[in-house]
Amino acid sequence: MTAPARPRGSEELIRAEEPVLAHNYHPLPVVVARAEGCWVEDVEGRRYLDLLAGYSALNFGHRHPALVEAAHRQLDRLTLTSRAFHNDRLAGFAERLAALTGTDMVLPMNTGAEAVESAVKVARKWAYDVKGVPDGRATIVVAADNFHGRTTTIVSFSTDETARSGFGPFTPGFRIVPYNDLAALESAVDETTAAVLIEPVQGEAGVIVPDDGYLTGVRELTRRAGCLFVADEIQSGLGRTGHTLAVEHESVRPDVVLLGKALGGGIVPVSAVVGRREVLGVLHPGEHGSTFGGNPLAAAVGTAVVELLETGEYQRRAAELAPVLRDGLRALTGRGVVGFRSRGLWAGVDVDPALGTGREISERLMREGVLVKDTHGSTIRLAPPLTITRGELEGALGTLEKVLTA
Structure with a gap:
């Protein structure tokens, strides 16, 4: 009888991709295996709050x-x-x-x-x-x-x-x-x-x-x-x-x-x-x-x-949580954030280049359990699922503050 395949960890799975996948992406070093709502879990069981939502493809969260x-x-x-x-x-x-x-x-x-x-x-x-x-x-x-x-x-x-x-x-x-x-x-x-x-x-x-x-x-x-x-x-x-x-x-x-x-x-x-x-x-x-x-x-x-x-529920949620996102980023301006733009539950955040590139900031947030993605230079994008709670959003902003002011 054939033995069951041994579960592979993140590093092994990432290395396995290198020779067979075209290198048209540079993903963050996390291997997602499961997801529910605003949260994803990697192959080792670590949980992350998803603040990218598939570039808005997951407006209603994972597996609604x-x-x-x-x-x-x-x-x-x-x-x-x-x-x-x-x-x-x-x-x-x-x-x-x-x-x-x-x-x-x-x-x-x-x-x-x-x-x-x-x-x-x-x-x-x-x-x-x-x-x-x-x-x-x-x-x-x-x-x-x-x-x-x-x-x-x-x-x-x-x-x-x-x-x-x-x-x-x-x-x-x-x-x-x-x-x-x-x-x-x-x-x-x-x-x-x-x-x-x-x-x-x-x-x-x-x-x-x-x-x-x-x-x-x-x-x-x-x-x-x-x-x-x-x-x-x-x-x-x-x-x-x-x-x-x-x-x-x-x-x-x-x-x-x-x-x-x-x-x-x-x-x-x-x-x-x-x-x-x-x-x-x-x-x-x-x-x-x-x-x-x-x-x-x-x-x-x-x-x-x-x-x-x-129903209008999700539009209302984005509108109601917009000030939480905006005010949280405003409070970080001058404390690692040099500028930001937001509309609804969507923001582009310009981080002080002295603190790192957008990629480096994204990796630090990943290690703290929050997933975002960089765009140009030292800018990161925040686009959480519209199902996110106020507490989850405030927690994510607290993690961003920790990363920028550590």
Whole structure:
């Protein structure tokens, strides 16, 4: 009889990854084996408070019971048909997601990058079919320091050299302007502009929150110019900032909104392009598609996510705990924190470089039982599950204080 496999510890498992996994990530040295709610446990049984939440993919925490139940229920019935056939879950998911976001039509996809790529295609098609831009001349205006994904087209309009270098030639048709600068945006928009594509809050850049009135200005400018406003809410949407969508902070309604991450509840990849019928309606059969987009399992989980958000509970929790996060970081300013930006349960924290890089601060927090992730330089991001309690959040801020002032 074959002996049972010997359990392997963190160091052994990390070493095992080196020869077989492409080195496109540099994870923190923790090997997660189990998770529940806001907490994860590694292979040695150590527990950590998760303050990253899968870059907002785990807005409802790990293994939320309603989402797990929806997945189990659907796994016993049907998982995939492709879009060659109808399935009994997709229409209901689309109807409820459209109602939640105040839109008319839904294009289901899988990943956030797919949603962005889909929006680029839709905006160009709309420009040619509706606006009358000459074929092949449509342009899309984007913001510097954006993060919309890492596909070839998307890195073509990135200003992050780590994402771009070595991956050209790049896709033309994009104009880059500074974020939070309406004058620069207006100067870049002309008769060829199909859309302005921005993040209402720039996540990867360090949770950059624009000035009040910026999103309203983008909406007014695009309306005057006769082009689309496309809001990438893949990280900022679905409760993260205290509203269903971050654009709601200024009561703005874009033409197209991109959703992902939390839409799959941390269980399956689910994304969607939602928007006005006259925009998404430019697509015809055969012009765009996805074998897994809108699959029954994704639709079942996505519907359960929408049901959680329909109650407003998670948006309220983010709004109610926002001052706890903000005030806790404000109290640390000058005591290791040199600056921060926050909106809802989301913050970018600039640590004094003399104390270490963002990576080093993240590793010290990990050793104290709190998981975060660095971004550029000495900046770390905090994005806890929306299920976190006030006590857990205050405890995490206390741990950050300990790490910065030790």
